[in-house]
Amino acid sequence: MSLTSARAAEPAEAPPPPAAPSTSGAGRRTYGLGPLLLRLHFYAGVLVAPFLVLAAVTGLAYTITPQLDTVIYGTELRAEPAGRTALPVSEQVAAARAAYPDGALSYVAPGADGTTTQVVFTAPELGENQHSVYVDPYTAQVTGELTTWFGYTPVRTWIDDLHRNLHLGAVGRHYSELAASWLWVVALGGLALWWRRQRRTRGRARRMLLPDLAARKGVRRTRGWHASTGVWLVVGLLFLSATGLTWSRYAGANFGAGLDALDARTPALSTALTGAGGPAAGGGHHGGAPTGAPPVDPTAVDQVLRIAHADGLTGPLEVTPPADASSAWTVAEVDNVWPVRLDRVAVDPVAGTVVDRSDFADWPLLAKLSSLGISAHMGLLFGPVNQILLAALAVGLICVIFWGYRMWWQRRPTRADRRAVVGAPPVARGAWWQLPTWAIVVGLPVVFLLGWALPLFGIPLAAFIAVDLVVAAWRRRRVSGVRSG
Template sequence: MSLTELSGTPTPEPSPAAGPPAQPTRRASPLGALLLRLHFYAGILVAPFLVVAALTGLAYTVAPQLDGALYGDQLTVGAHGDRPLPLADQIVAARAAHPAGSIATVVPGDDDRTTRVAFSLPELGEKVHTVYVDPYTGEVRGQLTTWFGSTPATTWLDDLHRNLHLGVVGRHYSELAASWLWVLALGGLVLWWRRRSASRSTARHLFVPNLSTARGVRRTRGWHATTGVWLVVGLLFLSVTGLTWSRYAGANFGAGLDALDARSPEISTSLTAGPTENGGGHQHGDAPADGVVDPAAFDRVLTAARTADLSGPVEMTPPQEPGAAWIVTQIDNTWPVAKDRVAVDPAGATITARSDFADWPLLAKLSGLGTQAHMGVLFGPVNQILLAALALGLLCVVVWGYRMWWQRRPTRADRRALAGTAPARGGVRGLPLWTALIGVPVAVAVGWAIPLLGLSLLAFLIVDVLVGAASRRRRPAATPVSPAPAGR
């Protein structure tokens, strides 16, 4: 929301006693004027969504510590010198505490972590009922309704950040914020560079605002611009990774991955000789029609997975129908991540299929790593601190942008206003033809890939044209002014 002056009115000649002549005001180029006007309007109108996203994202960065404070008894156990109990005994204890539902997943506990036994119930939808068991004593430490491994508190914060607890309708706010964030960041970077180049700033003031001479709106603009420059890489990262799982742009991103065959590879669970993934028929498997799984099968499957070098925390998923293999997946999302998967036939404890993270397509790797970094788990506490700093920095940039708008308001008695006026129009008319030939197709393509950006940009343009037409109709015709009498 940099409010660079566009006025090209020449300054009056200074008197001899007034010191060295002032530098003439530099008239903005048509492209710079257009970019400034776009940056201004987008900042004013989209900034509220960015504020909400930054505040809710800031809250989400403390989710791991909040989980520890609220659910420490369920998630962790004290140090033990004993070996963990067989998984079968832990699952029997979990089933005794919660007889309803079928086992969806099991995450074996080790060291100071409890074993998580998740039961699926039709009324819970995507959520599951998780029973936490002490792996050394078999004691049930608690039960929670979880969502993809997230506790109720983390799930609540995630929904707040993602959709403000408004469901599908609420997802539009976060997608709109992510859609414009990269535009504002890159546009602000270009405006900052043009202004710095024009003013021939020293190397030191390229990244630090010049507070020695700047006052008022210039000082605010200095803080706004330089802080934005420091944050630009992080803001671009948040925008891109946020869009990958948004509703509309995320769907287009997924379609692109499919077209490039760049998704994480599926792993076959078939125990038959045929190519079908889910298998069926007369083969082994431990998923009878009633959905009850033999608890002893978990120990056999875990032993097979450990023998196949799946170390660290893993998630075990029993088949939901007979004749299918079990899936064991590494779930260590901290760097270096471990996401290898194997399919296991529990009858013979043999590996029937394998998918290693090292073999994933590059885009699938980047997408997965970006998601974990966006959620603040890839680099642990350092990741959380960086995300919190980005959120606080973005809030400051927005506040300084609005402050500039207020500082540029007319203050004369006959022209008082609550805020400053928008940068002048006319940038589009002055653009060379080649910029339109390139810019329009690019804008259309980006608008198609990021629909909320395209629709909101079109709305901005329509409103701007209508406001401009209305202001021209209200403008009184110019009255000729007689020249001043000679000698005066």
């Protein structure tokens, strides 16, 4: 999908000729959208594809992190029920505290269905990381300790960091946002170009979806595999692009501002025990008691869980202690597998009451879609099926990009007097200004709006156009000079 444009300019088979040009204004020759799509798709494919490959390879690695966790950290994560009854969670928290007496309790994830209880602590020296102590819920024996990041094991944290920023910090996040910002462009552009090529052929649907195995070897056959595979992937690629952008650095900030403007954020859960305007906790491991918070009585965990269960919450759960004496405990469902369970309650264990409640069913539609989309992007929403689909998308995208570069190689001139390393761009420069006037008038505001919302789409696009115009002007001047000489 990323390099369908490279298919159209090989000497053996030129692209379908554009519609007869018309003139607009002072004799300006105009064409349809085809030349512009082809040139933009070609350059986007050639220059952005390396970033897409990085995202696909690292994303492919991330799809198997649940299995890696099981293999590498089975001792810490797994407990054998064997018909035993779980001990009170307060005993498990006490055992974890004895193993790690420093730091503040951040949250507790009670074990269930053969998993250990995860007791998470924060400490100044850990920064944004946490210290997790794993406890067998049936014996209250500590099975292991790990430095975690929002509950992620070290291996999952490492792979997640690789996928998000290549372990380059904030600067590295530009790569993944650039890939997500252009993935939808090359996907839709490739689909449009392939449809334009097949629209007047017989058996169009079959030709769109299946490669022509009867085509002679070379660029035609490569193009068939490249384009038809891209058609199968296009919906998934659009999904990955959209969901990836929601938590990117710049486009994600704009998306968040849009949610705020539409009042479509995840509803806050009030934890104030008296009066109004008390602190709000998001629930789960993104909240938690900060380092330096008042000591937490671990025996209150059992009462908090009893109240939450009585109010309808079921596992898996995360229990977060209060931030201060005037705040309530929070209990959050953290089941991201469909059908998701993400309800939350704020609990006052002394009064034995629920202070506030937030149900997933009551979230704004955009908040629901954002949460579900992120879960699916991470391979959680549909369990192993979700992981397999993501892996197939990653492998398919890598293949499509490989075929795209192969076409670029196959189209290179091979004559002794015209030999070149790779093929030339498929369309002459100036396609930007060969659009009909109506397309320029309508398209410019749309492009500016997209460039503002997706800066790492807008900035490279402006660079493409600037370089194209500068080189075209330089070559025209060069040709004029040769002729006048």
